[in-house]
Amino acid sequence: MNSNTQNDIPFPEPRRSDPAVLAADIVERLTYRIGKDAKAAKPHDWLTATILVIRDRIIDRWMASTRKTYESGGKRVYYLSLEFLIGRLMRDAVSNLGLMEEVRDALASLGVDLDIVAALEPDAALGNGGLGRLAACFMESMATTDIPAYGYGIRYVHGLFRQQIADGWQVELPETWLAHGNPWEFERRESAYEVGFGGTVESALAPDGDARYVWKPAERVIAVAYDTPIVGWRGNRVNTLRLWTAQPIDPILLDAFNAGDHIGALRESNKAESLARVLYPADATPAGQELRLRQEFFFSSASLQDILRRHMQQYNTLENLPDKVAIQLNDTHPAVSVAELMRLLCDVHGLDFNDAWELTRRTISYTNHTLLPEALETWPVPLFERLLPRHMQIIYGINAKILLSARKEKGFNDAQIRAISLIDESGDRRLRMGNLAFIGSHSINGVSALHTELMKETVFADLHKLYPDRINNKTNGITPRRWLMQCNPGLTRLLRDTIGDDFLDNTEALQALDAYADDSEFQKQFAAVKRANKVRLAQVIQSRLGLKLDPSAMFDIQIKRIHEYKRQLLNIVEAVALYDQMRSHPEMDWVPRIKIFAGKAAPSYHNAKLIIKLANDVARVVNSDPAVRGLLKVVFVPNYNVSLAEILVPAADLSEQISTAGMEASGTGNMKFGLNGAITIGTLDGANVEMRDWVGEENIKIFGMTADEVTKVRAEGHNPRAIIENSRELAQALHAIASGVFSPDDPGRFTSLVDGLYQHDWFMVAADFDAYAAAQREVDAIWTDEKSWHAKAIRNTARMGWFSSDRTIRQYAKEIWRAG
């Protein structure tokens, strides 16, 4: 759009999308783009050809969206996230374009099955868990709600590792989602920026006589953009996910190469490319790795340069930056953006410090995702200073300004000053990225009502006193397109037949289903859909694990990253206790249960990996014991990812959301299950609290300590040994685990895990055990009363519509971004 002549070039005619045209286009792509004869084409070739044809339909709308934003002068939203856990895109795109039947028919006319081809698409697993999945749901919801938005992240060559289970242990294998190329993306050679590291800062006099600082980096790499279009529901808007890859300035050092140093000649190249090579596994001890800080700066800097270039090209002034640009930091990973935006404004665009600060703060906002002090990123000052010397100066400048005003205007004392400072001076000096993100933002949001309140009381208590208007809540959500319509077509069909199509555009219209909750005819249909989803899951498990599951048993599912605070251990210990009870009391009428687990542990997280082994060891013993045949099974499904979640979630009867209260910021898995008609057993943690309010406390099974109680018990000292000795079931189960009943080959394998419960029980597994076990027996009682179970399950689907990420995004747009 540089000149009028270019503006006058008309759009090409939008592509037609009836099955015959689609089929002809697919064959055309297969032949001329992939170079394959239809007779020789492999399923992967069909997948690529189909994606290319769908992509064309998207491009028409993508360009229209981009033009619309430019012409309206609307505010653009930039979502900076080190993680995007996207999963597969094809079904999402086809469904949002409303072309599912057309594409299915087109492929069928060529003798190709859409479902088989779609299942070949690799999961884009550029994230660890909830935080990355939230970013992906938000991208889809921003397009759906017609907000001009760009996602910015890193195009990791290797996403989250692939998990194999070998002899019950987790084994990590590299993920290679790009092995067959990625037909969705466009490489944008023209959108390339230099990003520097290290070096020195020089000062010079600007023409106006002010001091100007010039950073002379010692190393430089090139950030190159790859764009993926993200289609909103009904194809109304298409936004861009822009992921950066790193390339060397000098791809090959020719002098070295010619001198015979063939490896050394590629040194620069390898070093640059390592930046975008791997996604860091979360929940390891805070990645102390320098590479992690380099990744954070690399993608922040490239994104900000791109944002300012786009803004200047359209407006040629920075004065209106906060009116036209909103930058959302997804957690502290992009927090260095605060300093980088300041540097670009001051050193490159010549603004003075105070004006730049005003613009920065009004443009940036920050979402906090965790209260765990050890999970809030900090960097050793010497490392940061060596890598980003100019940014260190700027941060000292910001700190001086803020601390001075806190002392003078708010009368902060020394302890408060220490708490809000950007530098933690308590040990070796560290830079606090949480405080930097907070101070550099006009809005700081938590992700559930409880989490937001706890944020005000704990990690940001003193900053909240300094800036009482900045903290606000935006409870997370999930996109109902992926997490209802695509993953549960059977339920979607039944809902459309029953309450009409309103809920497709407004998830809260599901409320109309409430009227059918006690209708026995509808209950039968609802139950039939659930059963079909359970049969589908049973088939997957049988083919992957050779294990036969009875779909009439209760499917009790806990799937999420493996972490002590999420308390998979509590669930496993309860399974062991139940197993014991079933064997001791064969005369009782036990409800048949299948406990299903899936999730990855961070590779360096020892206890989490031991918990995976325990689940598998317990599964082996329980599943081969004829005494509980038909009553209890334990299953660990390997390699949890978005696509597996899409099969597991619709098949759940019971959803396990049992984190230690106060530790799960929101959770989104809980929402997926509720929407798909599972009943939740859970603690009053994260968004469970709001789910209880929405679905009604009679339709959710809440148990255990509250966040306040956990805090109190931890402060006053907790005696888990006494609790264990008072609970016969718990003591027996722990004894069985610790004495090697499930690990006869290595009886001491789990002693350390059990000792942890006796000694400190930090995550309140022992403390909550009896309440949890009792709640499970109440769940059994509801299950036995079939009508009551179905009514509750239906009311969950009916009342979960508020947890759509469309609602979350509308709140961000209205209250934080003032956009859309």
Ligand SMILES: *Cc1c(COP(=O)(O)O)cnc(C)c1O
């Ligand atoms: C939704 C989702 C998560 C988050 O689950 P929680 O139960 O909220 O921790 C993690 N991983 C995947 C693949 C998901 O789809």
